[in-house]
Amino acid sequence: MSLLPSIVTQLRAAGCVFAEDEADLIVATATTPEQLAAMVEQRVAGFPLEHVLGWADFHGLRISLDPGVFVPRRRTEFLVDCAAERTAPGALVIDLCCGSGALGAALAASVDGGVELHAADVDPAAVACARRNLPAGAHAYEGDLFDPLPTRLRGQVAVLLANVPYVPTGDIALLPTEARVHEARVALDGGADGLDVLRRVAFAAPEWLAPDGALLFETSERQVPNAVATVRAAGLGVEIRRDEELEATVIVATAT
Structure with missing residues (x-):
C-alpha cells in the first residue's frame, strides 16, 4: 500500500500549501523507509523543504544544500x-x-x-x-x-x-x-x-x-x-x- 496519501495528509495538516507536490519530492528523494520517515518528520516540524531534500531547484540546476544554509529564491x-x-x-x-x-x-x-x-x-x-x-x-x-x-x-x-x-x-x-x-x-x-x-x-x-x-x-x-x-x-x-x-x-x- 502506498504511503503517499498518508504523507500528504501529514504535510497538509502541518500547513504545507503544496502538500501533494512536496510529498512526491520527498518520496522520490528518500532511499530507505527510515530516511523517508525522518524527512517527513523534519518537514512537519517546519524545516524548509530544500533542507529536507538536501537540494534546491534554481535556474534549472539542482543545488546541493546543507541544513542552515540560505535557500536560493x-x-x-x-x-x-x-x-x-x-x-x-x-x-x-x-x-x-x-x-x-x-x-x-x-x-x-x-x-x-x-x-x-x-x-x-x-x-x-x-x-x-x-x-x-x-x-x-x-x-x-x-x-x-x-x-x-x-x-x-x-x-x-x-x-x-x-x-x-x-x-x-x-x-x-x-x-x-x-x-x-x-x-x-x-x-x-x-x-x-x-x-x-x-x-x-x-x-x-x-x-x-x-x-x-x-x-x-x-x-x-x-x-x-x-x-x-x-x-x-x-x-x-x-x-x-x-x-x-x-x-x-x-x-x-x-x-x-
Whole structure:
C-alpha cells in the first residue's frame, strides 16, 4: 500500500500549501523507509523543504544544500538573467555572499564556454556547499566579502554578483519561520536599514571592477532609492531592472 496519501495528509495538516507536490519530492528523494520517515518528520516540524531534500531547484540546476544554509529564491533567477546578458565567455566573475554558490553556478551554466569564477562567503557551511555546486575550475573562499579573494583579481572583474543580505534587522522577526529559524542570520540581516553590507560592497567595488565591469545585486522595491544613492556615492553608474512576475528588483551598477 502506498504511503503517499498518508504523507500528504501529514504535510497538509502541518500547513504545507503544496502538500501533494512536496510529498512526491520527498518520496522520490528518500532511499530507505527510515530516511523517508525522518524527512517527513523534519518537514512537519517546519524545516524548509530544500533542507529536507538536501537540494534546491534554481535556474534549472539542482543545488546541493546543507541544513542552515540560505535557500536560493526563485526571484533571484532574475539576477542571474541580468548578469548573463553582460557576461562574455571566459569573463572573470566574482560571486560575493555566495551562499550555496547557486548564482555563480547558474551564471556559469548560462554562458557558452563558461566563465572564470571565484566565490566567497563568511559562513563555512555555505562555502562547503558552494564547493560542491560550483563548476570544475571555480574557486570558493571562506572569509568576509573581498578579504579572502586573490589580490590579482583587483581591477579585472567583469561581473560582480553580490546577493547581499538586505532585510533590516527589525524586520527579521517578520520573516517566515522557515527562513527566520532555519537559515543563517548572517545571510539575512542587512543591518538597521538593510543596506549595511551593500555599502561595504559598493564602496570597495570600484577597485575590483574592470573598466567596463558591473556590480549586480538584488534589493527590495522600497529600498531602491537608498540603494541607488549608495552606489552613486561609490562612483558607480546605475540601472534599475525589474521583473514583475517574479517581483524581483535588480540594480546594475557600472564602473564609470
